[in-house]
Amino acid sequence: MQDKFTKILKAISDPTRREIFHALILVTSALPINQIATNFNMTRQGVTKHLKVLENANLVTINSQGRERYCIANAKPLKEVNKWLQFYEQFWDDSLNNLGKYLDES
């Protein structure tokens, strides 16, 4: 299907998913799907779909407890995005760019 990194970026490229992820990060604890859904102007199934995408990117972990499914955010995959960005930092930051050139020439 899609490589892990692409899944992560696709997951966070949707504003609603970023909102869901952010809300889950802030509460720090795990929340049942219904409780998450009530906070969004969308059907439960819509939210469930977004949660599935986040889960697939490992940005959310879901585990069942009785009839409820508790969702908790996991920021770790974002490290990969950060790592990917690091290479480009020298190109957006001119002073770092100069440093890069300096190191190349020495």
Next chain:
Amino acid sequence: MQDKFTKILKAISDPTRREIFHALILVTSALPINQIATNFNMTRQGVTKHLKVLENANLVTINSQGRERYCIANAKPLKEVNKWLQFYEQFWDDSLNNLGKYLDES
């Protein structure tokens, strides 16, 4: 349509576009569309479409010179992604998380 930040994330969430962007960053100079297209296993029009998405996210700047259109990469919008990630760093890095807690309690 879409907010600027979402456009940036959507632009880099496609592997082909990341490749195009990366190639452009590496050459540092501006390249005509045809020259970019020959390096990808895709029609010129396909590449053009991707370039348009990148241009829309301001990750690529295009300017005409005669019959050619020169494309150059611009990494600056990636700063915004970096900034967005900064908040979540405390949640993926446990030591920072502890620091955060420590600061909260003091």
Next chain:
DNA sequence: TAAATATGCAACTAAATGGTTGCTTATTTA
């Protein structure tokens, strides 16, 4: 000026996305 080159534009396609509704199933609770 005629041929070649670089590109744009439009139409089309298949698949993915973001969302819905309707119904079923499993677990609680009264």
Next chain:
DNA sequence: TAAATAAGCAACCATTTAGTTGCATATTTA
């Protein structure tokens, strides 16, 4: 045990996406 609650699953829909082909246009170059 019956009603209420939490959720899954499937089908559907409109829009976007990633890509194509075909053709027109503008600029070079021979």
